[in-house]
Amino acid sequence: MKCSKCQIEVPEGMKFCVECGYRVGLICPECGFENSPDFKFCGNCGFGLTGIPKSADIDYSQPHSYTPKFLADKILTTRSSVQGERKLVTVFFADVAGFTNISEKLDPEDVHKIMDGAFKILMDEIHRYEGTINQFTGDGVMALFGAPLAHEDHVQRACHAALSVQKISAAYGEKVKHDHNVDFKMRIGLNSGPVVVGSIGNDLRMDYTAIGDTVNLASRMEGTADAGNIRVTAHTYRLAQYFFKFKPLGKIQIKGKEAFQEAYQLLETGEAATRLEASVARGLTKLVGRRREMEILISAIKNVKQGHAQIVDVVGEAGVGKSRLVYEFREKIGNEAVFLTGICTHHGRNINFLPVIDLIRQSFGIKEGMAEKEVREQIQNKAGEKLASLVPFYLNLLSLKVDDSLFNSLNPEGRKNGTFEAVKELLLAQSQETPLVVFIEDIHWIDKVSEELLTFVSHCIKEHPILFLTAYRPEADPGWAQGSYYQRLGIETLSHGSSIHLVHNILGGLSLDQELAEKIAEKTEGNTFFIEEIVRELVEQKEIIKSGEAYVCSKSIHDLVIPNTIQGLLASRMDRLSDDLKQTMQVASVIGRDFAFTLLKSIMELGDDLRSHLTNLIGLEILYEKTLYPDLEYIFKHAFTQEVAYESLLKQRRREIHGRVARAIEDIYVENLGQHYELLAYHWEQSDYPKQAFKYLLLAGEKSNANQAILSARSFYEKALNVSVKESFSLDPETEVQLYRGLATASVLVGDVEKAIEENKTAVLVCRKHEFVGHEIEILVYLAMNYWQSGKKYEECILFFDTAIERALELKSKVLESQVLALKGTYVSAFGGLYQGSQTIEKAVEIAEATGDQRSIMITRIFKGNSERWLGKPREAIESTEGFIEMLKRVSMNEMLLAVVFFRGIAFAEMGKFEEGMTMLEEGIDICEKYGNILLLGRLLNSLGYCHGELYQTEHALELNLKSYEVSRKLMEMYPMGRQFAGEVVAQANVNLMENLIDQGKTEAALKRLNSFEAESNSPDYQRARYRWKTRMKILEAQILIDQGDIDKAENIINSNLKLVQEQHMMKFEGRYLRLLGEAQVVQNENDAAFSNFNNAIELLKEVGNPRQLWLAHLSLANFHQKSGRADLAREQFMAANAVVQSTADGLKDKSLRQSFIETPQVQEIINSTKL
Secondary structure: OEOOOOOOEOOOOOOEOOOOOOEOOEEOOOOOOEEOOOOOEOOOOOOEOOOOOOHHHOOOOOHHHHOOHHHHHHHHHHHHHHOOEEEEEEEEEEEEOOHHHHHHHOOHHHHHHHHHHHHHHHHHHHHHOOOEEEEEOOOEEEEEEOOOOOOOOHHHHHHHHHHHHHHHHHHHHHHHHHHHOOOOOEEEEEEEEEEEEEEEOOOOOEEEEEOOOHHHHHHHHHHHOOOOOEEEEHHHHHHHOOOEEEEEEEEEOOOOOOOOEEEEEEEEEOOOOOOOOOOOOOOOOOOOOOHHHHHHHHHHHHHHHOOOOEEEEEEOOOOOOHHHHHHHHHHHHHHHOEEEEEEOOHHHOOOOOHHHHHHHHHHHOOOOOOOHHHHHHHHHHHHHHHHHHHHHHHHHHOOOOOOOHHHHHOOHHHHHHHHHHHHHHHHHHHHHHOOEEEEEEOHHHOOHHHHHHHHHHHOOOOOOOEEEEEEEOOOOOOOOOOOOOEEEEEOOOOOHHHHHHHHHHHOOOOEEOHHHHHHHHHHHOOOHHHHHHHHHHHHHOOOEEEEOOEEEEOOOHHHOOOOOOHHHHHHHHHHOOOHHHHHHHHHHHHHOOEEEHHHHHHHHOOOHHHHHHHHHHHHOOOEEEEEOOOOOEEEEOOHHHHHHHHHOEOHHHHHHHHHHHHHHHHHHOHHHHHHHHHHHHHHHHOOOOHHHHHHHHHHHHHHHHHOOOHHHHHHHHHHHHHHHHHOOOOOOHHHHHHHHHHHHHHHHHOOOHHHHHHHHHHHHHHHHHHOOHHHHHHHHHHHHHHHHHOOOOHHHHHHHHHHHHHHHHHHOOHHHHHHHHHHHHHHHHHOOOHHHHHHHHHHHHHHHHHHOOHHHHHHHHHHHHHHHHHHOOHHHHHHHOOOHHHHHHHOOOHHHHHHHHHHHHHHHHHOOOHHHHHHHHHHHHHHHHHHOOHHHHHHHHHHHHHHHHHOOOHHHHHHHHHHHHHHHHHHHHHOHHHHHHHHHHHHHHHHHHHHHHHHOOOHHHHHHHHHHHHHHOOOHHHOOOHHHHHHHHHHHHHHHHHHHOOHHHHHHHHHHHHHHHHHOOOHHHHHHHHHHHHHHHHHOOOHHHHHHHHHHHHHHHHHHOOHHHHHHHHHHHHHHHHHOOOHHHHHHHHHHHHHHHHHHHHOOOOHHHHHHHHOOHHHHHHHHHOOO
């Protein structure tokens, strides 16, 4: 081929003339193909090549003058759909290094000639990779890759263009050096980031707005690059690192930037390797490669039909085909079971009971648009007599007004627990008629209270024909993942062969070039969503076309570019839609993943055209119909599609649409806004209407608090506060108190006690300013509790209690005074002043009983019962709280119910009524597991372990105490607020374990555990109620020391702790210490003192009623008499010990437990002692 400029023969393969440096060949403006300069028509597409302007004919100020026709047509075709949108791009800056020096040395005409050649190189290579030159800078250019034409691989294109420019420029530089004796080298800078595409004129001139440093950093990279090099930012490097080879340059100083910036030098192309982003399967092609998974689901439904519940979690990465598998399973079982579906959404994490509401609506046949009266009638009729009492809870879930005095009298905890029961009973009732499948989709986006409810339900369905089916990504960890009827069904990506099979299915069973099919399988790595999107992209781009009974490539397979990211693929596909379809898709994306036709129609005001647009989007498999009657609803086939459409909108445009959505919801659902508070809060918050956002955020917070969904409530309250501060709202006092109290409550529960203190103090100041005395008293008590929880000084906590009592006296409210006094007494008791605290609680009971207020009487007497149990008065503890368990169950006060179950269970055991106590504790454990109360679960487990230990059922005791230890230790790690509460449980479980080891004869192991924990227990985490467990631990230490012969050390421990328990009137511990003191005195031959202490111990323990400690005290006295040669007295005490043992055994109705107790070595020793 000859150079068209100098007519010198150019060797084959050269792109530039080796003599003059002029570009060899002509680029076709229609298709981009490189032709021989002698061709009159393009050898690839037949386009006429005559009249193509040479570089001298180009006007660099006019984009249409230098933009090839094929590229110009693409830009003009798509411009209306990309104007005013955010785009991710790579910005390309290039200039001639040392241009000033060249200009000074050469004639201006020569300089112009050199730059013409440089610009031609830049234009050809930038346009080759479909970049657009936005600006000529005199000695260089600025170009964009990814806008206005969307390219998911814009980074790779920019890098390829930069490398090509430098390669050709190197040859061109040699020509310039030869002709003009000056050095010619180019330098290039790249950066990737967002821009906003502005208007695009008919002349191709594009306005854009840089976001952040997108453009500036690219320019700075160019300015700092060495001559002949390409310098890129960290942003570009991260996106392109697997496609190209780079040299790290470290952090460099950039003009205008205080912080140093990481930079890299682009060296050459590398081996392309990518992992496509995950996405949900897009469905409705023939299912491939899921036979095993389907068999597992079919097996599960067979078990359900036989009356055995099944829980199956379908787990896999996004896009792997979870939802599609469940869809096919539903189709397969048909009418064999009722199928209920609840959907979790990414913006629904703060919408309480969102998937549960779906279940309720489907269960009762509630359709969108039903009048409130019709909804009520529908629920009442379908509930029937069996569920009639639960109707208020169903109405409340649907945010309908409830006119039921009992329901309205419930506190938030009661409503929450009642709702749990109501949903459970509804599902169980439906399963009695036909097997039931409950499917919850996208659990990884579930709201917390729904997760709690579903966990509760999962514990209640074991013997019912229910299949509880969920789908979620691996990062989720739902609470129901346990039990013999649970299984986790992991969904893996498709095999290579199945991936190719799926490609053929998508193409309607027609074949495809094997090499391309193999390439698709390799690129997608078996993710079904990726495979489907890529194949459809190839068909739509006409890169593969139907030819007879097969699909063939329209161009060489090596030129076929498969998109490297799903996000880029979806964005580029969306840009190719017509304006009306794309706008419909974008507006719908603001509403959410699924949307009602009525709502979208209200926003877009397109009339009948809207339905046509939606039908077209269904045909393109972007949407599908979710429900048909009574109101048509649609859903994006995949969440990623909705997210990409949403992100493509400018922020201002999003805010505008969010506002329109919120107004439409208010208009359409005016009679039932409560059901939509969370959505309204979300949409108004995303709009430009802060007052409306504040209103609904507060309402959503109240709704969450009422349902005890504290984490959601906190989120709503925090957002409301942020809005009010940002917009400088003037809040009414009641609202301000409510806001800060809601925040403080949630702060405590998420472990941020210091923040709760700050928020409660703010609420107190508002109360005092506006004389809200009742509210102030309540908050002062909370502050005292907050100070307690945060480990602050005892005196500071007491000050808050005392201030609250003073305010109650000012208000002349004996009811409030009694309740605050009871709480103060409990606090005093927990920090070592057990007796003083009990006196305060006693006074609180007297005041409450004088008022006649039943709630106050119950609350104060519960505190009294707990105090009496610790004082060693189990009978009084039982009497004080007789009948309270049933009362607490009726009003669903679970926290207080569990507290009563705890101390009454232990009290019964201490009275020798072990089975009654253990049954009560087991019921409490069941309640904890159902409602997820981990804190009290640990306490109840070790209490049950203690009971079994008292009966020498050591193995079972060890199991329960270890479980308690593990549960509470985990709680300490996960739940900062509960560290001190959990710390006490960990300590009590540890002491139980020490005693279990001693009972097994493993004294050294017990001592090792004791010493290890004693060192740890100096932490503030174990400050609360330290005396309760430390006195017990010291009893065990003293016992071990006596057994080891270290009497002096044992006596020191006994005497110091005996004084403490006597001061606090802790009779049960006093009895144990007196017995041990007697044991030590026997060794020291202090017989009179030992005899006195043994007798005193027996008398005290008889009063307390603790069987094991009583028979041990009798044994100690018996052994003392026997050692002293008083056989008759010894036998008398052996008989007394045996009588206590026999009485305990007689109280055990469970024959197995009774027999096991009698056969233990310790009990056999007592029985045998009576035969001597």
